[in-house]
Amino acid sequence: MRVLPCLMLSTLVLLTACSSKEPEYTTEADLYNAAEQQLERSQWESAIRNLNSLEENFPFGTYAEQAQLELIYAQYSSGEPDAAIATANRFIRLHPQHRNVDYAYYMLGMSSFTKDKGMFERVMPVDTSKRDPGAARESLANFTQLLNRFPDSSYAADAKKRMLHLRNHLARYEIHVANYYFKRGAYLAAISRGRYVLENFPQSPAIPDALAVMVQGYYLMKMNAQAEEMLEILKLNYADYPALNSKGEFNQEYMYNNGQSRWLAYLTLGLFSKDEVTGFDTRALYDPQFQKPSTRVTRVN
Template sequence: MKSIRRTAAVLAAAMTLGGCADEAQIKTAAEMYEEAQVFEGIADYAAAVTAYNELQATYPHGNYAQQAILNLAHLHYQEGKYDEALAAINQFIEEYPAHRHLDYARYLRGLVLLREKPDVIDKLLFEDFTNHSRTAAVEAYEAFLELAEKHPLSRFTPSAAAKAADIINALSLDELRTALHYLRIGAYSGALRRASDVTQKYPSNRYNEIALAIIVASLAEIQSPAPLQDAVAALEANFPDTTLSAPAQQGALALLDSLGEETVRGDLFTQLLE
């Protein structure tokens, strides 16, 4: 009997010690977060993503879990996994609208929407939208604008404001090129429409002087006297030192020549297609 009791006691002790050993192996949220940070620091992004996901699964609530979502978004952004990054950012903004890093989340959202590479973060130079959806560019602009409006004192706000201006200029330039193309081929209604879009949709862009001059030249070609006078007045009032008013009033060829643009007209078939 004593032998049986002794054996049972030994087994119980072994089970207790084994349980303590298992519990000792369970990492705290802080330890899991630190481990993920180490992986991120050595650029082992796959391991870092796994570690952050495990942290969220083990400790779904608390500051570490919240920060893990934002860190995951940044990692996906670094890897060029923009859809995953956007999903994480949207989750973070929706679930933690009062988080102290909400300003960075909004800033990162704008960068992700632009599909902008981290190593050229300060060089937003897209002259066309081959790699940038126009809709995404507008959404990025709105994200940067929202940051500037809701977090005016954020350290990210100056950069966000500058990028918002760059987006407006890029969108305007895209429209302006089309307007110039229409002017070149003699599609004056199209040129007038596109140039008007530049001035109305993006009133603070840097290309308004040229856009207004295209409007003047188009109206001169269409021979619409009253609107032409109004357009000339608008051009000269907004840009008192402009050198484009006189050539624009002479018509498309004179304006294109003053801008250094080609003046070869398209054939009738091309004009009809445009």
């Protein structure tokens, strides 16, 4: 008597399992149309499977090249920047004269821009300018390549905005490194970082801090003539820099405890070390819009 219920249960489980499977697409058009619908619904994993299947089964078909471009977008959107980079590079290698190859270059830049972003950063704000700048440099190089090859691309304007952000990002990283060298007593190395910002990122908001780094470093090395020279440049261009007093003199104590008096160490019973080097970081004054641009992208035109 128990056989029938068991058979019915087995049949129900089998039907449920079958109904949960994705439909099988046998033609190139079916695969492409299914992937298009999945992309519209942000069903990235399903879209990636169908686009990969299309490429494997119809490598020279009508939709093959467009599917590869759509695959780059799907991989990027699903949080797989390394896969998107690999697919974009392959598309550029195989179709260097394609009418939409500029999109592949653009997505190379975007994927590099986001590949070091973790889940934590998507939830909490993180100062990425303190991280290894490798991904930022790679992204900047990719966007530069796009503009050099396709200056009239529809993606050029957005690429320029992101390049500006990346240059500011890299300049700020150099200031962070200079601050670290001050902590280690490596004053010449700190000066070199400040000079690097002046020479390579002349329009960035990090310039006033770069000048202050050089002034501080030269003073600490007892190279007063060079310190005074850089101080004159700082006063001429950034008279309101917080390390300058009302007489235009440079406060060499500014880089300790964010410019707060060392008496704070005593008033707080040592909570703040009297010799704590916090360095130079005036983004709040000179770069109030120091924000990450959106990582959203559009599908290929």
